[in-house]
Amino acid sequence: MFAGEEAAVEIAVIIGIIGILIFLSHLLSEIFRRTKIPDVLSLFLLGLVVGPVFRLVTPADFGAVGPVFTSVTLVIILFESGVGLRINNLLKTMRPSLILTVVNFVATVILVGGTVWAFGEIGLKRSFMLGAIVGGTSSAVVIPLVAQLRIRDESRAILVLESALSDVLCIVFALAFLAAYKIGDLRVGALVGQILSSFLLAGIIGGVAAFLWSILLNRIRAFRNSLFTTPAFVFVVFALTEVLGFSGAIAALTFGVALGNAGFLRFPILKRYTLPEPLAPNDTEKAFFSEIVFLFKTFFFVYIGLSIQFGNFLWLCLGVDITLLIFILRIAVVRFSLQGAAPPADLATMAAIVPKGLAAAVLASLALQENIPGGEFIQNITYVVILFSIIGTSALVFLIDRLPASSLYIRLVSPTSAAQQDNIKSSDPVSE
Known part of the structure; x- marks a missing residue:
């Protein structure tokens, strides 16, 4: 067989695998609906098998496309989730x-940083840098997962917002600890100012951009093949915000929230520019956004799975121990910070959802790229925590839907009796 024919066969096989993955993702979603076994876990494990286990595919095979794809996926997921959030x-x-x-971020940074420092592999500042890297929850994992769970809209909104906000904290604090290690000084004032500006200005940019787009949307819809123009505009907003040095993720989420609640943005002076009805995305556009998220999510979790790397066995054990501590800490954090904010059954689910993902992987790679002593250790521990936090979250979400795991977690996160909480769970309205 000639080289050209071999390449054509390889391309055909890849295209066939892509099609199979899409069908498999639909099957896994249906399995999740019936059994509560998260499709996220299955896709992640599939990537793990074809990547680090059998080494059939590596992240290097994707070149520069891989990191771009993960960022695009994050933007799309944040935007689509924002559209679904009611003001x-x-x-x-x-x-x-x-x-x-x-509370979750600070407690995790202290716990993980202290544990790693006691282990003795790296110094105090680098230990707390690692704590900051794994201190949040992953938007790309949390949002698709909670969209399929039977919890209140308010509980879902809390988890979505936490994942978006914590990404910013992880990035800012991890970079601050990295700079502190390099120059030997942690500048608290500059750090606080950077966080506030990143949150506030990114939110303003996203909100203003959504307001302007809602005015233009009626005219844009008159064009042929215009469904993808809104996601395209979100990409522009994300890029502009990042270039200005603020959080593109927060801007994308704010854009989605503002556009999805466009009725709250209308002013009498603008009536001549707008329709009588609010110019929020219509049902066709929302269905299209959902399809995009489904497609990107499928390949994203396979890619993350095959990107996982393992170091020596001792580091693997430390990473597993850190992950267990994070899950135990999460129970105390939810009990302390969310009492009365959600039904006990929802609190139990929220206490199980603490996955790490894209931001943690990128920040861990940065430590190695900057030639920081112990960079390989930081990266490998982070990858282990990402792996087992996703597995743990998926497993607990499955188990909490069943007794006795549900009853145990409810007792841990709420002071009321399990019997009372079961009654609350059965009587509270939920979103399908």
């Missing part, structure tokens, strides 16, 4: 979301 739920959940985000 009234958002306002009600902003305070508990902020409390949960800050």
Whole structure:
């Protein structure tokens, strides 16, 4: 067989695998609906098998496309989740979301940083840098997962906001600890200012961009093949925000929230530019956004799975231990910060959802790229935590839907009796 024919066969096989993956993802979603076994876990394990286990595919095979693809996936997921958030739920959940985000992040940084420092492989600043890297939750994992869970809209909004906000904290604090290690000084004032500007200005950019787009949307819809123009505009907003030095993720989420609640943005002076009805995305556009998220999510989790790397066995054990500590800590964090903010059954689910993902992987790679002593250790520990936090979250979500795991977690996160909580669970309205 000639070289050209071999290449053609390889391309045909790859195209066939892509089609099979899409069908498999639909099958896994249906399995999740019936059994509560998360499709995220199955896709992740598939990537793990074809990547680090059998080495059939490596991240290097994707070249520069891989990191770009993961970033595009994150933007699309954040935007689509924002479109689905109602402003009234958002306002009600902003305070508990902020409390949960800050408490969980600070507690995780202290716990992980202290544990790693006691292990003795790296110094104090680099240990706390590692704590900051794994201190949040992954938007790309949390959002698709909670969209399929039977919990209240308010509880879902809290988890979505936490994942978006914590990504910013992870990035800012990890880079701050990295700079502190290099120059020997941690500048707290500059750090606080950077966090506030990243949150506030990114939110303003996303909100203003959504407002302008809602005015243009009616005219844009008159064009042929215009469904993808809104995601394309989100990409532009994300890129502009990142170039300005703020959080593109927060801008994308804010854009989605503002556009999805366009009725709250209308002013009498703008009536001549807008339709009588709010120019929010219509049902066709929302269905299209959902299809895009489904498609990107499928390949994203396979890619993350095959990107996992393992170091020596001792580091693997330390990573597993850190992951277990994070899950135990999460129970205390949810109990402390969210009492009364959600039904006990929802709190039990929220206590199980603490996966790490894209931001952690990127930050861990940065430590190695900067030639920081112990960079390989930081990267390998992070990858182990990503792997087992996703596996643990998926397994617990499955188990909490069943007794006795549900009853145990409810007792741990809420002071009321398990019997009372079961009654609450059966009587509370939920979103399918």
